[in-house]
Amino acid sequence: MAVMAMAAALRGPGGRFRWRTQATAGGVRGSARGAAAAQLGKKVAVVDYVEPSPRGTRWGLGGTCVNVGCIPKKLIHQAALLGGMIRDAPHYGWDVAQPVLHDWRKMAEAVQNYVKSLNWGHRVQLQDRKVKYFNIKASFVNEHTICGVTKGGKETLLSAEHIVIATGGRPRYPTHIEGALEYGITSDDIFWLKESPGKTLVVGASYVALECAGFLTGLGLDTTVMMRSIPLRGFDQQMSSLVTAYMASQGTRFLKHCTPSRVQKLPDGQLQVTWEDLTSGKENMGTFSTVLWAIGRIPETRSLNLENAGINTNPNSQKILVDAQEATSVPHIYAIGDVAEGRPELTPTAIMAGKLLARRLYGQSLDVMDYSNVPTTVFTPLEYGCVGLSEEEAMARHGEEHVEVYHAYYKPLEFTVAERDASQCYIKMVCLRKPPQLVLGLHFLGPNAGEVTQGFALGIKCGASYEQVMRTVGIHPTCAEEVAKLRISKRSGLDPTVTGC
């Protein structure tokens, strides 16, 4: 559990963390195997402070994932999925009177209570591991010293041999848009709303935007997504368009090629949003109860006074430059997670990077973090799991002639009786064309995509070839078995729709 506690504390994009360690007199006291520095006999402090969001939302220890990210997101996604299951249930013989209404307040309370229990759990775990926790906002004084300020303004100076920066990022506000900061909310607020957001405009096309719009629609709210260009930039674009197509089929509205220009509050409390349609050049207007900005995140580096310690950042992204060992330009200062330049912004990568760093620092191992083939899942209504290269990347890297893409449209068995539309349930495996056709990337769109993708991620890590995947016998009847049955190549032009068993 120590590992988790340490790792979780290392993330915490919501605030300022410093994980500080001082070598004790006796040096490394041999603890056999253990990840956390504290377990290795080190004196460790964690410094965390959550700057309230512009709407005043604040939270406890644990960072973005636990408080305003993965955890509440997946839980509310689950609430939305349950809504779908309630509609399926009558097909399967359950006598449920439709429609069933949703109570945001009740859900939010349950989710928030669970998150609070995690905050508490993290504090207890740090205590158990004798990690000193300071709820203070910190900045560098020099390369071995930081200054922390409490909510009440009291200052504390802390010094350490090694310092790890793991402050993460916070949602970006489009400050140039009138009313954006004043009336809009972000993902930092949505999970902590006590009341239903009502009719919502989600601005952005990041996975955060689509996930939020997806669950809001699923809970029965009138939801609109406004995007300037493409959905899920950086992800496979064919998959991305299927993700949004499914959302549209479930009732999410999309305003494509539009940018907001103004948010005004009407006398009745509603928000009037003005936007420009980039295609027609026309100006449009609409009213919403809530406007949610999900246009990206900015790293939390600006108030750290990094220059006092001589830590270099990328002037464009404001992220901290690091090497393969996670060291910054100052060798004893490290940066991990979303705040580090060029790293995937994912919880499990931050956890593992933190674990490995602690082991390296205290002589337990030399392993460095492998950032290739990191699997991930977007929890949109139809989940999208992927690992490895997108089709575009594979083509760019290896040339179209050397890439073979196997694909299939399939129908999850559970969809049949429930009479659900499976038009967007799709799998794509991107391989090298030359035998044995090394797998470069796997893309899975369908229920439980995360569960499906995890094992295949491992396969890809082990250097799986298309042939090996095809030799794997399927588990019947599951969605994942369709991956082991991908026989139609895009190049063949044959119909990739799976029929029969």
Added chain:
Amino acid sequence: MGCGKSKERRAAARPQSEAHGRGGRGRDSSAKVHPPSPPLPEHPATGASGPSRSTSARVLDPRARLRACIDSHPVVLLSKSTCERCAEVKKLFKSMCVPYFLLELDQAEDARGLERAFSELTSETDVPVVFVKRRKIGGHGPTLKAYQEGRLQKLLKMNGSEGLPESYDYDLIIVGGGSGGLAAAKEAAKYDKKILVLDFVTPTPHGTRWGLGGTCVNVGCIPKKLMHQAALLGQAVQDSRNYGWKIEETVKHDWDKMTEAVQNYIGSLNWGYRVALRERKVTYENAYGQFVGPHRIKATNNKGKEKIYTAEKFLIATGERPRYLGIPGDREFCISSDDLFSLPYCPGKTLVVGASYVALECAGFLAGIGLDVTVMVRSILLRGFDQDMANKIGEHMEEHGVKFIKQFIPIKVEQIEAGTPGRLRVVAQSTSGGETIEGEYNTVLLAIGRDACTRKLGLETVGVKINDKTGKIPVTDEEQTNVPYIYAIGDILEGKLELTPVAIQAGRLLAQRLYAGSNIKCDYENVPTTVFTPLEYGACGLSEEKAVEKFGEENIEVYHSYFWPLEWTIPSRDNNKCYAKIICNIKDNERVVGFHVLGPNAGEVTQGFAAALKCGLTKMQLDSTIGIHPVCAEVFTTLSVTKRSGGSILQAGC
């Protein structure tokens, strides 16, 4: 080349040149049917590396092997690969466009045994020896003479009722239209083969029958998973209240509505299969197949009308049917899984007899839709599966209201009252002593095992060997029975796995080997499977018991952990029930030899790991793989507690 086209096609089922036979060193590839001419241009597989085809040497003594060869092929040439005169005879048959079965005695496995059997059977001292329709023509001289005198040609054309058919009605007749048979049919049809599928469902004692598609589609995986889903949705409806959905207090389940929906879907699949066969020009007959002679089968339809068909090759894919107890009242009053999924009434209070995965799955979903369910177990749960996992499944079911009566077997079932459902009295006896108990149920479901459908196929007529005890058919690693032209796949195979995807894979690969020059064999190693009990169980590789047996307790390391699916935290249910376990071989770089997971979506989780196991996954690779957050499967990337250490694996927080 002067050969009739239709004849060519039939004859050239296996496009191989002799060179392949010689080239295939180390393989038992000396026996094969030869095309009358060099590789045919119309064959896609021409020139591909030749498949090896075992003559089932391991299962038969040389004499029987030779006899089987002679009996099952119209023209047989016993030869040696280095013999000049043999080559001349081969040339002769080729010039006549006559397909022949070639057995190179010196290349076959157990060459010495074969040569001994050769002299015993043929009374000849040297090769070649030619048999036509089981009649010995003789060696090089007599064969050439018979040709010059026209006797050979006459014999080849002769079509007496006792003789072997000269030209076959079909290239391949498949007995059994289940997952395996249909997969083989569809694949073989790709190579322009003439195929007949015979499928016939003998009604259950209860009178249940169904359409094309076999067990999986009609009375297995498909309805089972759908009813399991119905039960899961029941749980989801309960959970949804905690997630803010305003659902009334009690939600009732309607058996008839569910069954109708499930059966409608199955009906569409049955229809889909028929259409698929028709599109591929595969002939389908709803008739019962029985062998009546070499290469000959009798098809009897439900009106008792009989037809005889001949084929060059046969594939037996008849699968299995549920076993009955053999006690008073079992056939009259009990049902099996063959009946359950289409039962026209709710089964009510149910006794499930058995502890197979079928038993536990059925008990699980019946309880899940709100029925009173009891499972009667003779000895252990899920024999053959990891027992640690099996017991956890049992405990979970018990906690969720399924009652277990252990170490009892029913000895009598009586009807108290007829009806839909009626009332039955079950008398059961303790396995340890004479103690008997009685219980009253609406339905008794037998799930004590399944028997291979091999005893009424006329296999003895053609000499296909079966295991007398189990009825299962031993085959080579290329799914060939001891009779070379008869193959078998699926649940009826001895020592193989009873799983739909395995049968499909075996059928597809067999057709590719037979007709497309492939040499890829079905790999029965590390086949993943999932048991759809309320808490699903996915597994791949060895059970802990098997691993200990194979490598020794000191050489395996078991890593394990409980986990709590995030989705279950809000309804606050079942903490420390989901469980992940991997078994590593310490001496082989901690290679993962067994993978086990108990939790939601276990099938979806297991599939990818199965692919990784195929690639030789090690514990270190598991540890260095990044998890997907927050999903259940990520638990496998952070397993750190070994069973040996006795460390706590209970889940506290995140």
